[in-house]
Amino acid sequence: MTTTLIIAEKFDAARRISYILSGGTSKQKRSQGLNYIEYSDKDDRTVMVPLSGHIVELDFQEEFRDWSKADLSRMIFSELITKVKNKTAHETLTRMAQEADRIIVATDYDREGELIGQEALNIIGVDADSDKISRAKFSSLTAPEIKNSFADLIKVDRDIADSAAAREEIDLIWGSVLTRFFSVAARRLGTNFLSIGRVQTPTLALIVRREEEIHNFVPEKYWRIVATFFKDEEFQGELESGPVKSKEEAEEILDAINGKDGNVIRFTMENVPIKKPPPFNTTEFLREVSKIGISPARAMRIAESLYTSGLISYPRTDNMVYNRTLPLKGIVEKLSKSPFSKEAQMVLDQEKIIPSRGKVEATDHPPIYPVSAPGNRALKGEYMRVYELIVRRFLATLYRQGLEERKEASIDIGGRSFITRGRKVLDPGWLEIYPYRRIYENFHPDLAEGETVKVISVNPLEETTKPPPRYDMGNILKTMEELKLGTKSTRHDILEKLQARGFIEGNPIIPTGLGIALIDAVTTVKSTISEPEMTAHLEDDMDGIANRRKTRDTVVNESREMLLVVLKDLDGNREKVKEIINKGLTKGEKIGTCPEHNTDVMLLKDRERVRFWCVTEGCQIKYDMFINGKVTSTEKKCPICEKPIVRIIRRGQSPEERCVDPKCKYNLQRQELGVCPSDGGKLIIRQSRYGKRFVGCANYPACTVTYPLPQMGYLTITGETCEFCKAPLLISTRGNRKWKFCPKMDCEFNHKGKKKASEKKVKPVKVEKKGKKTVKRKKTRKVKTNEKTAT
DNA sequence: GCAAGGTC
Numbered sequence: 179m180t181t182t183l184i185i186a187e188k189f190d191a192a193r194r195i196s197y198i199l200s201g202g203t204s205k206q207k208r209s210q211g212l213n214y215i216e217y218s219d220k221d222d223r224t225v226m227v228p229l230s231g232h233i234v235e236l237d238f239q240e241e242f243r244d245w246s247k248a249d250l251s252r253m254i255f256s257e258l259i260t261k262v263k264n265k266t267a268h269e270t271l272t273r274m275a276q277e278a279d280r281i282i283v284a285t286d287y288d289r290e291g292e293l294i295g296q297e298a299l300n301i302i303g304v305d306a307d308s309d310k311i312s313r314a315k316f317s318s319l320t321a322p323e324i325k326n327s328f329a330d331l332i333k334v335d336r337d338i339a340d341s342a343a344a345r346e347e348i349d350l351i352w353g354s355v356l357t358r359f360f361s362v363a364a365r366r367l368g369t370n371f372l373s374i375g376r377v378q379t380p381t382l383a384l385i386v387r388r389e390e391e392i393h394n395f396v397p398e399k400y401w402r403i404v405a406t407f408f409k410d411e412e413f414q415g416e417l418e419s420g421p422v423k424s425k426e427e428a429e430e431i432l433d434a435i436n437g438k439d440g441n442v443i444r445f446t447m448e449n450v451p452i453k454k455p456p457p458f459n460t461t462e463f464l465r466e467v468s469k470i471g472i473s474p475a476r477a478m479r480i481a482e483s484l485y486t487s488g489l490i491s492y493p494r495t496d497n498m499v500y501n502r503t504l505p506l507k508g509i510v511e512k513l514s515k516s517p518f519s520k521e522a523q524m525v526l527d528q529e530k531i532i533p534s535r536g537k538v539e540a541t542d543h544p545p546i547y548p549v550s551a552p553g554n555r556a557l558k559g560e561y562m563r564v565y566e567l568i569v570r571r572f573l574a575t576l577y578r579q580g581l582e583e584r585k586e587a588s589i590d591i592g593g594r595s596f597i598t599r600g601r602k603v604l605d606p607g608w609l610e611i612y613p614y615r616r617i618y619e620n621f622h623p624d625l626a627e628g629e630t631v632k633v634i635s636v637n638p639l640e641e642t643t644k645p646p647p648r649y650d651m652g653n654i655l656k657t658m659e660e661l662k663l664g665t666k667s668t669r670h671d672i673l674e675k676l677q678a679r680g681f682i683e684g685n686p687i688i689p690t691g692l693g694i695a696l697i698d699a700v701t702t703v704k705s706t707i708s709e710p711e712m713t714a715h716l717e718d719d720m721d722g723i724a725n726r727r728k729t730r731d732t733v734v735n736e737s738r739e740m741l742l743v744v745l746k747d748l749d750g751n752r753e754k755v756k757e758i759i760n761k762g763l764t765k766g767e768k769i770g771t772c773p774e775h776n777t778d779v780m781l782l783k784d785r786e787r788v789r790f791w792c793v794t795e796g797c798q799i800k801y802d803m804f805i806n807g808k809v810t811s812t813e814k815k816c817p818i819c820e821k822p823i824v825r826i827i828r829r830g831q832s833p834e835e836r837c838v839d840p841k842c843k844y845n846l847q848r849q850e851l852g853v854c855p856s857d858g859g860k861l862i863i864r865q866s867r868y869g870k871r872f873v874g875c876a877n878y879p880a881c882t883v884t885y886p887l888p889q890m891g892y893l894t895i896t897g898e899t900c901e902f903c904k905a906p907l908l909i910s911t912r913g914n915r916k917w918k919f920c921p922k923m924d925c926e927f928n929h930k931g932k933k934k935a936s937e938k939k940v941k942p943v944k945v946e947k948k949g950k951k952t953v954k955r956k957k958t959r960k961v962k963t964n965e966k967t968a969t
Numbered sequence: 970g971c972a973a974g975g976t977c
Contacts, residue, residue, distance in 0.1 A: 188976060231975030238971085245970075264976090290975055346974075353972030361971080368970060375972045486977065494976085668974060 182224045183278035184314075185271070185298045187285040189213070190492055192228035194319045195284055199224070199328060214270060225274050229285070233264045233271075234297050236350050245371075246362060250355050250745055254738050258347060260300075268301055275302040283334050284314040284327075286542070289720065292335055293342035299334070306334050318541040320503055340730040341723035345716060348737045349376055355741060356707060356748075360699065363752050364759040372696055372759070373679055376712050377664045378672050379700060382681050383708040384657060385649055386689045386697040393768075395645035401428040401638040405596045407440055407589065408632045409623040415589055415598035421641070428638035435592035440631040443595065444588040447624070452580030452617065454608050456498045456536025457545030458571050460666040461659055463493070466614060467567060468651035468685065472560055474670035480564045481546070488550055489557075490568050494667045495543035498536020504544055506576060507531060516551030518569050521611045525576045534575040547572045573611045580607030585622040591633055598622060648686035661710040662717070684810050691782070695762020699755045705744045769811040770822020770838070772799055779822050779838065781809060790824075790838040801838060818844045843876075851895055852906025857881045861906055873906075873921050885921030902926045 186192035192215055196204035200217035204226070207216050215226040236258045242248040262268050275281065281304065283295035295313070299306050312331035316323045356374035366372050401424075403417035422428050456462065467477040481493035500506060510531070513522040525531060536545070548569045557565050585600040600622020609615060625631070649657065651673065658669050676682045681693030689697075697708060706712040719737075722728035748755065769781040775794040782789045788809050792799035799821060807826045814823040816837040823844075826834045837844040851861045851873060859877035873885040885905060894909040900920040907927070909918045920927040 229975090230977055233975095235974095236972095286975090294975065342974085346972085349972045349974080351972085355971085357971045371970060373971065377973065482977070665974070667976080672973085 179221045179223060180279045181277045182222065182280050182282060183274050184224060184226045184282045184284050185295060186226060186228045187291055187294055188230055189228040191284070191286070191319060192226045195324055196224070196226045198319075198321045198324045214274065225278070227267075227270050227274055229267045229271075229294060229298065230264060232290075232294055232297060233262065233267045233301065234260045235263045236346055237261050238350075238354065245358050245367060248358065250359060251742060253358075254351060254355055254741050254745065258350065262301075271298055271301050275304070278310075280310045280312070282312050282314055282328070282331065284316075287315050287317055289338055289342040289345075289724070292338040293346070295334060296336070296339035296343075306336055318501070319543070320501065335724075337726055338724050341720040344723055344730045344733045345720055347734050348716065351734075351738065352376060352707065352741055355745060359745065359748055360696065360755065360759070363748075363755045364699075365756070366759070371679075372692075373675070374700065374707060375672075376707070376716070377658075377668070378676055379697075379708050380661070380710045380712065381654070381658060381663055381672055382676055382689065382693055383697050383700075384661075385654070385676075385682055385687050386694050388646065388649055389689050389694065392645040392648065397642040397644070398423075399640060399642050401425060401640055403428060403431055403594075403596075403636060404639055405440070405589070405591060405636045406634040407598065408634050409625070411621050411623070412634065413598055413600065413620070413622050415587070415596035418588060418595040418597040422638075425638070425640075431594060432636055432638065435594055435636060438592040438633065440589040440591050440596070440633050442587055442625045442627055442629040442631060443590050445585070445625040445627060445629075446587075447583065447585045449604065450582055450584050452582055452603070452607060452609065454534040454575055454577070454579050455571065455612070455615075456534050457500055457547070457575050458568065459495050459498045459536065459538060459540075459545055460493060461496075461655055461669075462498065462536070463546050463568070463571075464655055464670060465652035466571070467564060468655075469614065470563060470567065472564065473674070473685070474651050474655060475674035476560070477564055478670050480561055481568075484561065484565055484568075489548060489552060489565060491545075491547050491549055492543045493546055495545060496538055496540040496666060497543060497545050499539040499545070500533050500535075500547075500575075501544050504547075506533060509547060509549070510573065510576065512551055513548060513569060513573070515553075516569070518566070518573065521570065521573050524611065525573050528578065531576050567614070570612050570614070574608040577608040577611055578605075580609050581605040582617065585624070587622070587625050589625075589631060591636065648688060650686045654687060662713055663710055688810065691762050692759075695759045698762065699758040702751055702754055702758065703744060703747045705747075707744070769809075769824055770813070770815070772797060773815070773820035774798075781811070781824070790822075799838065801840060803840060816842060816844050818842055851908065852897070852899060854881060854883050855904035856883045861885075863887070886923060887921060900925060900927050 184192075184195065186195060193206070196215040196217060200219070204215050204217040207214055213228065215228070217224050238253060239256060239259055242253050242256065281299070281302070283298070285291035285295040296306065299311065304311060311334060313334045314324075314327040315332055316327035353373070353375045357371065360374060361367055361371040364372060400421040402421045405415050405417075407413055407415060417431070422431070458466070463481070464474040464477055468474055472480070478493065481490065484490045485493050507526070510522050510525050513519070514526065516522065546568055548565070552565065581604045583600075583602045583604050587598045589596045589598060599620070601617070601619050602622075603609075603617055603619060609617065654673065655669050658664055658672075663669070664672050673682075676693070680690055681696060682689050700708045706715065719728065719733045723730055723733055764782065768778045769790070770779045771777070772779050772792040772794060775792060775797055777792055777794045777797075779790060779792050779799055788803050788805045790799065790801045791797075805826055810825050810827070812823045812825050812835060814835070815821070816823050816839070819837065819839060819842050821837055821839050821842065823835050823837055826836060851863065853859070854861050854875040854877070857875065857877055857880070859875045859881055861873050861883075862876050863873060872887050875881040875883040888910050896907045896909055896918065898907040899905070900907055900922070903920060903922045903925045905920050905922045905925070907918055907920055909916060
């Protein structure tokens, strides 16, 4: 009896490999908290152990524990220690290895996979060159590929593992040393630490540089000359030679063509296919999911959970082409017994199913697709939305393409040519299944060359050139991918980190004052750490190690020497670094323009306190408040006082927009609950200076009517008036409890008709637009809204 | 309380 131990990188791979090799006889086993798979063939027993990625991680020695005391230059050259990260895997491996006559490393066939295999062998304590050890080389989990790889085993490759190990060491050393330098220099320790890394810092730099571009952008005026024509209906065209730079030029053109008819000099009409989207790989999936308001990091966690519960395929993949062996039709049939039966049936009703293909054809895993229907395990909230997106995308890639009609004409008015375009969807095709895309249509009549069309008007439209847009979660992921920053499995994590550390916020992404200051400080010193090139260089070195042109030690040591130079340079600039970061923190950020002085209005956030001020000295705009939430700029002006409008995002609530002036009436206009019984004014929800909510009359201070409100719970406007005191009746929802009440606490309504009223069904109107999440959550988390208003 | 890379 011989025993073979096979080591896989993840459970999914272990299951499939053992299924293929055993011809379906493999059994999943569980012993003392360890999961593994086993099968036997006559005298051969095979045990398959799934890891979950890396089992160990590197760290510094104990002596460098204290950030303020550690000597960074010594740290650079210190020996690193290996810590076990996954105890269960460690235990399983050691136990199983004892019985094994031979060991096959079957981790993913890439650098990290080779290192993960090497880590496992190190734990078992066998020499990689031993005859007991071999390596299966496969690049997809398909039967022929797996069978071949196990029939033709190779040796483990120490050099490839070394190349990944070098990356690991360099990332840790550079990241930790620079993280500590900046944190200590700026005296930001504990949870406020500043972090630096090979991937996160260049990513932050991209965002900061884009913000600078926007800030430095000088807008220029231009005029579009737009003609409105009439045939059957109105349609518009624009001067074909493009916009003009001055108003005079625009007027000259208008004068020249004033009162003249249009003459069609060209007309084309064609039917153009609306191409199907490609299957989802991780990046595409995350780009799309961020459009429905779910952050990439959250979407990945949801996808992970959908994957482990067997609803979708492996979510970390580069592939955008369905493998030929994938039973597409079978999957659609499964989906016909899901909430998407109608869409699935539409796909099945086609004569032939032809899947779309994306540009990337990798062999790691198939594109992301639904594996099964949720059945009774009803998915809720964001889980359902993510699953639905994946299902609809999958079905869309299998449905027919759409068709649209495009018309285009050149119409001459007095010697000037105007171009007109029309678009009409003839067949939405896959768009019927995939509602996340919208196609804008516009009317255009059929024309003929030489035809005369009536010109209703020609107008110059004043426009200004726009700065480049901010990155959003979708296109920053794409840019990172193009610059080879991070991997499909880490990019979303990096972005979440930048957010959690307070360097960026919002979507579109805005760097915070701290984020900008950090990049400023990092670039005071010549170093590649804020450039994507650091990664490119590292990649080259890794290739060098894998090809045995270099060794792991020389690469890591060279990198250490480079870091030492950077550190020395930084050390000489310690004061400057501190100053830049502290200045960045007190500088604030521009959130609008002062209507009186036309100068910048600034915002400074420090934990929950928020300060707004105009940079002109002596200006009345100077407000200090407590706002428990994120405050961001809207670029809007208050319609009442023209001061900047800011957006406040509180956890679990939809954003509130308010004027920076706490006394401004704009802040009192919304959330109308009903009519004030005293003077007939609007009753609204207001916040006291201590952040308590209450009902008050919008005519304050002329009218001082107020009612108290329960501080917790979700409020719904009923539109009804209390029969006893004429105050507006409200419904409070907290967890499963729901009751109607009169805000006048001692009102008879609350004592008499209470029971009946709470059971009555009332159509709710939302008062505070809270996200569904908050409403559904059973334990209402306490959301403080301490806002010091100047009332 | 550091990084980035696997994966749960």
